[in-house]
Every structure is written in structure tokens, then in C-alpha cells.
Amino acid sequence: EIVMTQSPAPLSVSPGERATLSCRASQSVGSNLAWYQQKPGQAPRLLIYGSSTRATGIPARFSGSGSGTEFTLTISSLQSEDFALYYCQQYNNWPLTFGGGTKVEIK
Amino acid sequence: EVQLLESGGGLVQPGGSLRLSCAASGFTFTSYAMTWVRQAPGKGLEWVSTISSSSGATYYADSVEGRFTISRDNSKNTLYLQMNSLRAEDTAIYYCTKRSPAFDSWGQGTLVTVSS
Numbered sequence: 578e579i580v581m582t583q584s585p586a587p588l589s590v591s592p593g594e595r596a597t598l599s600c601r602a603s604q605s606v607g608s609n610l611a612w613y614q615q616k617p618g619q620a621p622r623l624l625i626y627g628s629s630t631r632a633t634g635i636p637a638r639f640s641g642s643g644s645g646t647e648f649t650l651t652i653s654s655l656q657s658e659d660f661a662l663y664y665c666q667q668y669n670n671w672p673l674t675f676g677g678g679t680k681v682e683i684k
Numbered sequence: 685e686v687q688l689l690e691s692g693g694g695l696v697q698p699g700g701s702l703r704l705s706c707a708a709s710g711f712t713f714t715s716y717a718m719t720w721v722r723q724a725p726g727k728g729l730e731w732v733s734t735i736s737s738s739s740g741a742t743y744y745a746d747s748v749e750g751r752f753t754i755s756r757d758n759s760k761n762t763l764y765l766q767m768n769s770l771r772a773e774d775t776a777i778y779y780c781t782k783r784s785p786a787f788d789s790w791g792q793g794t795l796v797t798v799s800s
Binding site for chain 1: 719721728729730731734743745746779783784785786787788789790791792793
């Protein structure tokens with residue numbers, strides 16, 4: 578099983594600042610990596626797939642990068658609606674696995 | 685607009701069974717693999733099971749293998765999860781998701797509580 582490790586936990590950021598979230602895979606997943614955002618009481622929402630492709634309707638301030646075992650989600654200028662939980666997930670190998678999540682909170 | 689509507693959750697005793705359903709609309713159901721993902725209270729996301737578009741292939745997490753069965757009825761645009769021998773640790777919100785191959789659409793979830 579591929580273990581996905583996210584850091585930091587949590588991440589305290591001021592509105593308008595940049596947030597950088599990390600995700601590490603225990604073995605290579607190529608570019609088969611997705612990022613999701615989840616707000617309290619809501620289902621997760623796909624932000625990024627293929628490591629760097631924004632899903633439909635996702636603002637340009639969200640960007641993803643990386644390949645192999647190291648991945649990054651960057652939120653260029655945090656808006657109030659961006660304070661939430663973020664999960665990475667690999668879909669390169671069975672079983673599909675998620676990271677433990679990074680909570681982005683207001684500093 | 686893609687819509688995924690789960691139903692069938694509820695309170696069940698340990699060892700009991702439940703069948704979850706997910707009614708899909710707004711996309712060509714027969715073209716996509718479908719997946720169940722769960723989230724225990726206050727915990728992270730856990731992949732449970734995936735079924736291919738034609739039902740020819742199914743995949744399960746070790747934690748549910750042999751107890752849960754995923755299926756789909758493409759004539760009804762509906763996904764199912766038959767859950768048997770339920771345990772307390774199966775308590776979670778169960779989400780139905782469309783796989784493409786990331787999970788690009790999610791239902792609102794249905795809560796399953798396993799407790800005596």
C-alpha cells in the first residue's frame with residue numbers, strides 16, 4: 578500500500594498570503610495525484626488532478642506541482658473561503674490512498 | 685449538472701447488514717467507473733471500493749474485503765454497496781463518487797452508524 582503523508586498539520590496563514598501544502602508518497606505515483614478541499618459538513622471537492630491540472634471551475638490561485646513522490650499544492654493568495662481541510666490522493670496503484678489531510682487555518 | 689444522491693444509511697447493530705444506493709444523473713453513467721469513499725467521524729477520507737464502468741472489475745480496501753460488495757445497475761444509473769457483517773469501525777459517512785480517474789464528483793453522503 579502506498580502511504581501518503583501530508584505536511585504541515587495544521588497550517589496557519591493570514592488572508593492574502595500564500596499557502597504551500599506538501600504531500601509525499603511512500604513510492605512513486607507518477608503524476609497520478611489529486612488534491613481535494615473539504616469544508617465542515619460538506620463533501621470533498623476536487624481541486625487538482627494529474628498533479629497540476631485544475632478541475633473545472635477551480636480558481637487560478639490554486640496550483641499543483643510535482644511528480645514521483647513529492648507534490649505541492651499552492652494557494653497563491655488565501656481568500657476567506659479557502660480556509661478548509663485539504664487532502665491529497667494517489668490513484669496510480671490499488672488500493673487508492675489518501676493523505677491524512679492538512680487544515681489551513683486563519684493566523 | 686452531475687448529481688449523485690446516496691441513500692440507505694442508518695443505525696444498524698454489529699453483525700448486521702445495510703445496502704447503500706447512489707442514484708446518478710447528469711452524465712453518461714455507463715462510461716465511468718464509480719467509487720465509494722467513507723469518512724469516520726472526525727477522521728480523514730478512506731477509499732472503500734471501486735467498480736468499472738461495465739462491472740467487469742471490482743476493487744476493495746482490505747478493511748472491507750469479503751464483507752462488502754459493490755455493484756451497479758447501468759439500466760437504472762444506480763450504484764450500490766452491500767455491507768454485511770458490519771463492525772463499529774465501519775461507522776462513517778459513505779460518499780458515492782464518479783471516477784475520471786480522480787474523484788471529480790461527490791454525493792452529499794449517507795451516514796452509517798454501527799452500534800448496539
